[in-house]
Amino acid sequence: MGWLGPEEWQAVALSLKVSFWATLVGLPLGVFTAYALARWQFPGKQVVNGLVHLPLILPPVVTGYLLLLAFGTTGPLGGTLEQIGIVFAFRWTGAALAAGVMAFPLMVRAIRLSIEAVDPRLEEAAATLGASRAWVFATVTLPLILPGILAGAILAFAKAMGEFGATITFVSNIPGQTQTLPSAVYAFLQVPGGEAPAMRLVIVSIVIAMGALLLSEAIARRAAARVAGA
Amino acid sequence: MTLSVEISHRLGGFTLDVEFDAPPGVTVLFGRSGSGKTTVVNTLAGLLRPDRGRAEVDGLVLFDTGTGRWLPPHRRRVGYIFQEGRLFPHLTVRQNLSYGQWFARRSGTDTGFDGVVDMLGIGHLLTRRPGALSGGEKQRVAIGRALLSAPRLLLADEPLAALDEARKAEILPYFERLRDEVSVPILYVTHSAAEVARLATTVVVLQEGRTLRQGPAGEVLGDPRIVPAGVRAAGALLVATVARHHDDGLTELDAGGVPIFLPRIAQAPGRPVRVRVAAHDVILSRARPEGLSALNCLPGRVAAVRPGEGPGTLVSLDTPAGTLLARVTRRSAEALELAPGTACHAVIKSVAIAPEDISGP
Numbered sequence: 140m141g142w143l144g145p146e147e148w149q150a151v152a153l154s155l156k157v158s159f160w161a162t163l164v165g166l167p168l169g170v171f172t173a174y175a176l177a178r179w180q181f182p183g184k185q186v187v188n189g190l191v192h193l194p195l196i197l198p199p200v201v202t203g204y205l206l207l208l209a210f211g212t213t214g215p216l217g218g219t220l221e222q223i224g225i226v227f228a229f230r231w232t233g234a235a236l237a238a239g240v241m242a243f244p245l246m247v248r249a250i251r252l253s254i255e256a257v258d259p260r261l262e263e264a265a266a267t268l269g270a271s272r273a274w275v276f277a278t279v280t281l282p283l284i285l286p287g288i289l290a291g292a293i294l295a296f297a298k299a300m301g302e303f304g305a306t307i308t309f310v311s312n313i314p315g316q317t318q319t320l321p322s323a324v325y326a327f328l329q330v331p332g333g334e335a336p337a338m339r340l341v342i343v344s345i346v347i348a349m350g351a352l353l354l355s356e357a358i359a360r361r362a363a364a365r366v367a368g369a
Numbered sequence: 370m371t372l373s374v375e376i377s378h379r380l381g382g383f384t385l386d387v388e389f390d391a392p393p394g395v396t397v398l399f400g401r402s403g404s405g406k407t408t409v410v411n412t413l414a415g416l417l418r419p420d421r422g423r424a425e426v427d428g429l430v431l432f433d434t435g436t437g438r439w440l441p442p443h444r445r446r447v448g449y450i451f452q453e454g455r456l457f458p459h460l461t462v463r464q465n466l467s468y469g470q471w472f473a474r475r476s477g478t479d480t481g482f483d484g485v486v487d488m489l490g491i492g493h494l495l496t497r498r499p500g501a502l503s504g505g506e507k508q509r510v511a512i513g514r515a516l517l518s519a520p521r522l523l524l525a526d527e528p529l530a531a532l533d534e535a536r537k538a539e540i541l542p543y544f545e546r547l548r549d550e551v552s553v554p555i556l557y558v559t560h561s562a563a564e565v566a567r568l569a570t571t572v573v574v575l576q577e578g579r580t581l582r583q584g585p586a587g588e589v590l591g592d593p594r595i596v597p598a599g600v601r602a603a604g605a606l607l608v609a610t611v612a613r614h615h616d617d618g619l620t621e622l623d624a625g626g627v628p629i630f631l632p633r634i635a636q637a638p639g640r641p642v643r644v645r646v647a648a649h650d651v652i653l654s655r656a657r658p659e660g661l662s663a664l665n666c667l668p669g670r671v672a673a674v675r676p677g678e679g680p681g682t683l684v685s686l687d688t689p690a691g692t693l694l695a696r697v698t699r700r701s702a703e704a705l706e707l708a709p710g711t712a713c714h715a716v717i718k719s720v721a722i723a724p725e726d727i728s729g730p
Contacts, residue, residue: 264455266442267414268518269472274443278468282459365459365498 143343147336149315150323151343157231157319158299161239162292165246169291172243173250194305195244203308206237210309233310234317238299246295253287254280286362293355297348320344372396372522372554376412376422385409385419385578394570395548395555397586399562404575406558410524413556414449415442426522426554446473448520448553452527454507456499462510463495469518478519488550489513489543505536512543516551523547523555529564544568566590566606566645590645591672591685591692604647605685605694611638619664619719624690630664631722642727648683650721651695654714655705665717669693671707682707686715 143151175181176188194202210217210227217228227233257280265275303321310317312326324340327333372391378384385405389396398406411417413424413431423433431447432439448469456465466482473479486492489509499507508528515523525544529537541564547555548568557568565572569586582589591605609624614633622629622642629644636642658666669688676682682702686693693715697707705713 258455260451260453260455261457263414263416263442264449264451265457265468267416267445267447267449268469268514269443269446269476270468271441271443274472279457 143339144336146314147323147340150318150320150340153231153234153315153318154300154320157235157238158296160232160235161242161299162246162296164235165239165243165295166288166292169243169246169250169295170288173247173254173291176247177251177254191247192244194241199241199302199304200308202240203237203305206233206240206305206309210236227310229310229313229317231310231317234306234319235299237305237309238302238319239295241302241305242295242298245298246291249291249294250284250287253284253290256287257283286359289358290355293351293358297351300347300351301344372413372424372426372556374409374413374422374424376409376419376424378408378412378417378419378422380408383578387573387575387578387580389573389580389583391554391556391573392571393552393554395544395557395568396571396573397565397569398556398558398573398575399560399565399569400575400581401560403577405578406560406575407526409575410449410526410556410558413522414447414524415440415445429521443472446476446478446519446521448515448518448523450508450511450515450523450525450528452530454499454511454531456502456507456510456514458499460498461495462491462497462499462502465499465510466491466495466513466517469514473517473519480517480519482517485513485516488546503536504532505539508532508536508540509543512540512547516547516553520553523551523553525555525557527558527560529559529561541567562590562604563645566604566643587691591694604645604650605692607644607646607690607693609642609644609690611636611640611642613638624667625688627667627689628665629667629690629717630719631727632720634727636727644722644727646693646717646722648694648696650717651693652716653684653686653695653697653701653705653707654716655711657714658716661716663716663718665719667693667715667717669713669715671709671711671713673709674702674707676702686713688715 265279312322327337375388412419421434424431572589573583574581587606609622612621612623619630620634667688669686672685672687682699684695
C-alpha cells in the first residue's frame with residue numbers, strides 16, 4: 140500500500156494482528172460460554188451472563204482501567220502471568236486482550252442465538268444412532284451453529300479493529316507497540332497536518348468494516364441455502 | 370429377540386404405570402393421545418429417565434432403577450424412527466444414512482448399505498439434502514437411517530402421523546417388509562386401528578398410562594373392551610388365504626373354510642392375507658340371510674356383548690375365520706336377543722373392505 144505512510148501502515152498491520160489474535164483466542168472460549176448459557180442450568184448463571192455482557196455496557200475507559208488493575212505488572216493476575224513470561228501491560232498482547240474482552244459479548248451473543256436455534260431433537264436423534272455427547276456436538280451441533288460462529292467471529296473481529304477506549308487506557312498509545320488503527324487516527328488528529336493520514340486510515344477502517352459485514356451476510360445466506368436443501 | 374418393559378413414571382398430574390413383554394415381530398403400542406405411548410418409547414431410547422422401572426432387550430438390560438443401571442442412549446443401539454423424521458438438515462441423504470452405520474461399525478456390527486437403500490427405494494435420493502425431500506421420502510430415509518445403525522430394537526413413534534393418506538399408503542408396506550424380512554423386534558406406536566391391523570403381531574393397549582390389554586393382534590382387536598381406548602373405528606382382523614381371482618373383479622379368500630369376496634387385491638392365490646373388517650360394516654342376523662346383495666356371510670357364535678355409552682353396542686363373534694366385531698344398535702341387540710353363546714350370522718359387504726385394510730401375510 141504505497142499511499143500509506145510507514146507509521147500508518149504499522150498501525151493497520153498492528154490492528155489486524157491484534158484483532159486476529161483477539162478473535163482466534165476468544166473463539167473457543169466464546170463457543171463454550173455461549174453453549175453453557177444456552178443449554179446448561181447452573182447456579183450463578185445470571186452472574187456469568189452479566190459478567191460476559193459487562194464490557195458492552197460499561198464505559199470502555201472503565202473496562203480498560205479494570206484490565207490495567209488486574210493485568211498490570213503490579214496487578215494480581217498480571218504479576219502471576221509475568222512470572223511465566225506473559226506480559227500484557229503496554230504490549231501488543233495487552234491490546235489484543237483489551238480488544239478480545241470488548242468483542243467477547245458480541246461474539247457470545249451471536250453464537251448463543253445460533254445454539255438456541257438448534258433443535259435439541261436432532262441431537263437426541265444422533266444419540267439414538269450411537270453418537271456420544273462429544274460426537275453429537277462435533278457432528279450435529281457444531282456444523283449447525285457454524286454460520287453463527289462465523290458471524291460471531293467476524294463481528295468480534297470488526298469490533299476488535301475499532302476498539303479504542305479500553306485499549307488506550309490499558310496499554311496506552313505507543314507507535315509500533317500498542318498504537319492500533321483507531322489510536323493512530325486519534326494521534327494524527329492531535330497534531331497539525333495530521334488530517335490527511337487520519338483520513339487515509341478512516342478509509343481503511345471503512346473498507347475493512349464493510350468487507351466484514353458483507354462477508355458475514357454472504358456466509359449467513361450460504362448456510363441458510365445449504366440447510367434448505369437442493 | 371424379546372423385549373420386556375416395566376415403567377412407572379409421574380409427569381405432573383399424569384402417572385404412567387405399564388408393564389408388557391414384546392415377542393419377536395411388530396408390537397404395537399396402541400392408545401389415544403396422552404395415554405403415555407411416547408413416554409414409554411422415549412424411556413426405552415434413553416431420552417427420558419423414568420422414576421422406576423426396568424427394561425431388557427434380548428438379554429441386555431437397558432435400565433434398571435433397582436440396581437441403578439442406566440445405559441446412555443448412544444450405547445443402547447436402539448433405532449428410533451421419529452414422527453417428524455429428524456433427519457440432519459446439514460447432511461446429504463447418503464450422509465444421514467451412514468451416520469448410525471459409522472457408529473455401529475466402530476462397535477463391530479454392520480448392516481449392508483445397498484440392501485437397505487434398495488429395500489426402501491431411496492437410491493435416487495442419496496445426493497440430496499433433507500430439505501429437498503417430500504414427507505414420504507424423508508420418512509423412508511429415516512427408516513433406513515435407523516436400520517443402518519444395526520439396532521437391537523426398532524422404535525417407531527407414530528411414523529405416519531405427519532403424512533397424508535397417500536403417503537401413509539406409500540410407507541406402510543415398508544414397515545410390513547421390515548416385519549417380514551428383518552429379525553429386529555419393532556415397537557410401533559400408533560393410534561390408528563388400520564395400522565394396528567396391518568402391522569401388529571402383538572398389541573399392547575394403553576389407556577391413561579396403564580396397560581389395558583396385551584396379546585396377539587387378532588385376539589386383542591376382537592376384544593370389545595379395548596374400544597374405550599380410542600378404537601373409534603373398531604374392527605377385527607381376519608386371517609385368510611387368497612383362493613382365486615374372479616373375472617368380475619372380485620377376489621375370493623378362504624377364511625377358515627368360509628369364502629369371503631372382496632374387490633380385487635394384488636396378492637397371488639395361495640398367499641395369506643390379513644383383512645381388517647370395521648365393526649360398523651358388519652350386520653348381524655339370527656337366521657341365515659337370503660336374497661341379500663351382500664356376498665359375505667359368516668356363521669358364528671356371540672362371544673361378548675358390550676353396550677356403549679350411546680345407542681350402540683359392540684358384539685364380538687367367534688367365526689371360523691377368527692373373531693369379528695360388529696357394532697349394532699342396542700335396540701337390535703335386544704330384539705335379536707344377542708347374548709354370549711347365541712348362534713348368528715355376520716354379513717359383510719364386499720365393497721366395505723377398503724384396500725388399506727388388507728395386508729399380506
